[in-house]
Amino acid sequence: MEFKLSKEQELIQKTAKEYAEKAIEPLVNQIEDENRVPDEVIEGLRELGLLCLPVEEKYGGAGAGFEGFVVGLEQLARVSGGVGIFVSVVMLGTSTIAVHGTEEQKEKYLTGTCKGSWIPSVAMTEPDGADPRMLKTTAKKDGDHFILNGTKRFITNTNFAGPMVVFAKDADTGRINGYIVDKFCEGYSISEPWDKLGSKGAFLSDVYLKDVKVPVSNMLGTPDEGFQTLKVTMAMGKIGLSAIYLGNILAAYDEAFNYSKDRIYLGKPISQFESVRNSIVDIAMKYEAAKLMTYRIGYLADNTANKAKLVKDSAMTKIFVTETAVDVSRIAMNVFGSYGLMKDYKMSRIYRDAIVGPQIEGTANLLKTVVATDMYK
Amino acid sequence: MDLRLSKEEELIQKAARDFADKMIVPIAELIDQDNHIPEEIFEALGDLEMFGIPFPEAYGGGEAGYLSYILAIEELAKACAGIAVVISVNSVGLSVINAFGTEEQKKKYMPECMTGKKIFSFAFTEPGTGSDPKQLSCTVTKAGDSYILNGNKRFITNAGFQGPMVVIAKDSETDKASAFVIDKFCEGYSLSEQWNKIGAHGGPLYDVYFDNVKIPEGNVLGRSGEGLWVLKVAMIYGKIGLSGLFLGTAKAAYEEALAYAKQKTHRGQPIGAKFQHIQISIADMAMKYNACRWSAYNLGFTADTVKDPNQLLREAALTKVFVSETAVEICKIAMGVHGSYGLMKDYKIARLWGDVIIGPQVEGTSPLLKILAAGIILGD
Amino acid sequence: MNIVVAMKQIPDLQQVRIRNRQPVLDGVPMTFGSIDKNALETALQLKEAAGGNVIVISAGTEELEDTVKEALAAGADEAYLVLDDELENIESSVSAHLLAELIKQIENIGIILFGEGSGDNYSGQVGPRIAEILGLPEVGYVCDIELEDSRVKVTRSLEDCEEIVRVNLPAVLTIMADINEPRIPSVTQILKAGKKPKQILEVEDIGLDLKGDKKIITLSSLAPENKRKQITVKNGEELVDALLTEGVIRR
Structure with a gap:
């Protein structure tokens, strides 16, 4: 057993700490008041690899694993809880796609997040709660597409372009699956942001999906893996x-x-x-x-x-x-x-x-x- | 980080667990009632080298490090806290000899205290003054090439077993504290009745009286006048042992509660399946045990890798407070389940209840250790 | 004289949990089958009585190199291993071939010991198969061994009697679980285990082809589900009546 961070992890910790103190700390009140992570911070995090710590290198991530991720995120969240949630949700989106995504999905969405300008979201909770068996959002197969309908609640980073993993019930089989929706596609709209008590900065809203068309190839995993x-x-x-x-x-x-x-x-x-x-x-x-x-x-x-x-x-x-x-x-x-x-x-x-x-x-x-x-x- | 046990660590843990299951569990209740551990148990533990796990091979130890030591103590304490107390205090004596002893002292005292036939004690606390090093009343007076020791010590574990004892006493001339090694039951050494403590039975506790005990000059431990350094090291290693010990008690309480919740039924259904509050209790215990476990193992790793005594003392004090206080919480929850x-x-669980409360009270109460840790953290 | 003990690496059964009627093997450390440990203990006791060298042989996945420390810690002097991740779930005839090849590398063999059955599949085939391959005598159900120069006197525990036989060495013996109680290794033995000599062979060195269907996959090994009769009784008398009716007891 060895309770020691590797040299690489120590360096990630240091980079995250220095960046947070230098670039995020001066903007903390602004982040709070505007309830928004400024673009320059997002870009800064992306450039330093702090935005996509656990994503594999071949998709443009840092390849730091989850140990590297927790060590880095601790330092970012120490300065701003809002930035912490923002980065965590990026991880949530990328990891979900990384675990069950196809090579094409990963190539497109992980690279687009790590190297491009996308910010992913994950949408599970609904106005009736977070019990997966009670999901009301449906996906109806229609030729080589699924048609998604429903409302999702308390979803983070909905205001950025990028992929959103939406969990929905197959209208025919009743099975739950994840579907990758491109935010701001036709039929996608969001509410006013919720005004949270704390950990502010990451945009949180409800999401409305009205006849959103998702290609069959955007389903995550096989139908029984949902x-x-x-x-x-x-x-x-x-x-x-x-x-x-x-x-x-x-x-x-x-x-x-x-x-x-x-x-x-x-x-x-x-x-x-x-x-x-x-x-x-x-x-x-x-x-x-x-x-x-x-x-x-x-x-x-x-x-x-x-x-x-x-x-x-x-x-x-x-x-x-x-x-x-x-x-x-x-x-x-x-x-x-x-x-x-x-x-x-x-x-x-x-x-x-x-x-x-x-x-x-x-x-x-x-x-x-x-x-x-x-x-x- | 690598949080897997190495094969060697795993085997040491298993050896301790197998021994405990086979030899200790069947008589644990008897040990508790009689407040006495059979000698065969100590000899068998000696044969398995459970007394010398972290100490150098050259003096008969296993040289397996303090993480392995904690793993073994946890398993033994899970079966019987008293046995773990004896080993833990024996290890305190071995640790200070190992750190401060001359080659001669090490050769004389270390091997015999790893066999289970001789057992170390460490005597610092006194009746009038508690654990304040500045108010020591035990004195030594130089007489030719020996010292003469007089005074009383309180709450001394293992004082009734044959073997050496480290004594901290004040030099009557220089007024400075020094550490000495004496042989228990030498002339002038006597004992009180055993204290009747609430738990961890089998780990015997006495007051000790010194009446003109003659100590050869060669038995000064470390440099004369530097007894408080010896004390500091003893405090560190005592807390390492106790962290492992109460981790074991916590584990035992958790396992008892889990088994009870599965077996005890209420209207035809096990209470663990029927009542949500029992489920939450189980989850709370598991979570708290996990936190204790990583804290204690981390302390073992720290003891193997960190050389700065202040840092180690801080970690040891914080870990001991955390583990022993949390173990009490876990026992309370397990009691609730029962x-x-x-x-x-x-x-x-009734026995564990008496055992667990010892943790926060000994080797520095929690408030005292917090004061000590605060001094190091705040750097003043 | 070399005493060879064949041991099989299996997951530590005490730490396996059953979930959804399937064993959960994640994070379960590997160990050796429990009767294999009795066989090793037998070897160690023979060595203590008459001298010699105890050699453990085993074939298994790469993890075996670590697992074998358990046998070396308990007192074996040396290990001969075949390591290959393809060796999971191999069938008894393949194990027998691999182990027989390992045994051929060892000189001056007196006794080859097996547990009566492995800790997982309990087929009990490998010992007899090896005796056949090597052309050696084999004695099963052994509950006591006495060395007599170039022979051994062996007690076999049969269902309602004991049979005593004498056999020339070298011989293959498969032993029963109740022959002894395995020792617990001491701390320094554990730490020295990794430094004891190990001969490691690759499957290619032996010239076996593991590809194909020489594997056995266990689909399920659960106790049959008991349908309880759920008879309610109000007092002792009713209980006795019910037991009588069900034929559990007789007047």
């Missing part, structure tokens, strides 16, 4: 979230640590008070545990041939890290006292960002029953 |  594709997507999303909220914990840690040294009370820095010191150690301890869990899921993703099997472990990691992030934010907030409430302090944003984690990609309670069901099988 | 049955000594 559920496996969905499982891969679910697992990948949780890996991304684990890394994002690990970054959130790291941000809270940095903020609380620095504040405790700068803030003077009764003539000495508050870091001299035992209760504050205790808080810092609690945060450090929780960060270490969350980090090990997250890096381990990256390692596991790189070493598991069938990615659909990652559902249980990725769920456990996601619950652990996102719930820990909320705990840590709360502790860090305490270190700040009233100042933490003020938007002038980064801490207020980190705190708002943290609560997003446990709510999305399956709430903790739902995911725990998923984990338990797997254990009782 | 309902009233968990209160009955017929169920293993």
Whole structure:
């Protein structure tokens, strides 16, 4: 066993950190206010390979694997949770296509994302919820096309051109499959963006599909593989979230640590008070545990041939890290006292960002029953 | 990173697990009742070289590193916390001799303490002063080419077994703390009754009295006056052992709860299948155990690779607090799954409940260790 | 004298879980069949009693090079292996050919030991087949072995009696699971295992063609599902009556 990042992973970490501090940090408030990741940031990430870390090199990706991905994303999300979600969803789209896509699909959509200007999305959830058995979006075979109809809810990056993997029910067979839709094709439209509480920056909206025509060749995987594709997507999303909220914990840690040294009370820095010191150690301890869990899921993703099997472990990691992030934010907030409430302090944003984690990609309670069901099988 | 166990690590883990299943599990309840571990168990563990896993081959050890050590301790502790306590404290003694001992001291004390026939103790805590190094009341006075040791030590594990003991005491002239190795049961050495502690039975705990114990000059460990360095290293390795130990307790609690949830039925259905809150309990335990496991294994790896004692102490303190506190949480959840049955000594979880609370209380309570870690983290 | 023990690499059965009526083998470490370990223990005890060298032979996927450390840690002195990922699920006649070729490379053989059956398929064929190929005597169901110079006295455990036979060496013996309890390897033995001598052969060296259909794929190996009768009883009397009616007990 070896708990050491490779030299390459260390360099990815460093590049992500430096880029985030230099290019994203100055724009963080703008990202928040406009709820949009600026184009120059997207291009910067693309140029440095940070946008497509786990995508294979032959499609223009960095080929850094999922371990490289979590290490890099942690640093980006440390500076901006919104950018973290943006990059994570790109990974979600590319990974879903990479696992079950044909060579042509990969060549077109992965290369178009890594080298071109596309930003992928994945659309599963619907207004009635995220239970795959209750999907109402349908795909009706019509010659060499499928006709898609339905509404998808809470979909990220819908405002960019690029592929969107839409999960829909075959109108004839009732089977669920993924279909690659080119965003902004005929029949594609989106709602106003949702105004999220935190982790802002990645555009989130509903999507309306009205008689959207998709060539048969754009179906992902074979007709009976749809559920496996969905499982891969679910697992990948949780890996991304684990890394994002690990970054959130790291941000809270940095903020609380620095504040405790700068803030003077009764003539000495508050870091001299035992209760504050205790808080810092609690945060450090929780960060270490969350980090090990997250890096381990990256390692596991790189070493598991069938990615659909990652559902249980990725769920456990996601619950652990996102719930820990909320705990840590709360502790860090305490270190700040009233100042933490003020938007002038980064801490207020980190705190708002943290609560997003446990709510999305399956709430903790739902995911725990998923984990338990797997254990009782 | 490479999170697979090597074949060797896997085999060491398996050897410990097989031994525990075959030799310890059948008598674990008896050990708990009698608060006594049969000598044959120690000898058999010695034959398997479970006492010397991380120590150099030259002195009879396995030289397999601290990760392997944690893997083995976890398996043994899963079956019986008391046995793991004995090994963990024995390893503390071996670690400091290994770090500070002269060639002669190493040759004399290390091989015999890896056989299971002699067992190390480490004596620092005192009755009046707790664990504050600045208030030591045990003293040594130089007399010719020996030292004379006087004073009392409290809560000393393994003090009733034959073997060496490292004692931290203050030099009455220089007022500085030094470390010494003595042979237990030498002249002037005596013991209290065993403390009747709440759990981890079999790992015996005594007070120790020194009445003009004569220590040859050659038995100073490390340089005279540098006893606090020895203490620091002992603290590090003690926490490594305890992290493995309470990881084992956590695993045991989780496995007990899982088995119980599958077997206990309510209106014709196992409670694990019927009730969502039981399922959530199981998932919570699995998740927490996983976090503990990677933290503890990471500590083992760190101990094998990191040389800076401050960094290692920080990691060891944080990991010990995290694992032992989380183990208590896991036990509480496992207790919840058992309902009233968990209160009955017929169920293993009742024993684990007494074992697990020891974690956050010993080798530095959690609040104390946090103060210590904060000093290193905040760099002041 | 060299004592040869043939062992088969299988997944650690204790760690295999069944899901959807199929075994889950992902992440399950490889080990040796449990009766193979009894055979190895037998060899080690013979060596301790009369000296000699214990050589493990095995054929399997590349992982075997790592798995064999388990046998070397337990006390085997040397290993002769054939490694090839094509060797998964090979049929008993192929295993017998491969292992027979390995045995031919070893000089001064006294006893060749097998477990009575492998931990996975339990066909029990490889031992007898090898005896046939090498033209050696073979004794099965062995529960005790006594060395007598150039012979061995062997006790065979038959269903309701024990048979004692004497056989000249070299001989092939297939042993029963209850002959002994395998030892647990010590830490330094584990760490030294990787450094013990290993002879590794390729399938080509032996001149066998693995392509084609010389494989056995297990489709299912589950216990038959029991249909429970689900008889409800209210008290002891009814229970006794029910058991009588079902013929489980008799008055």
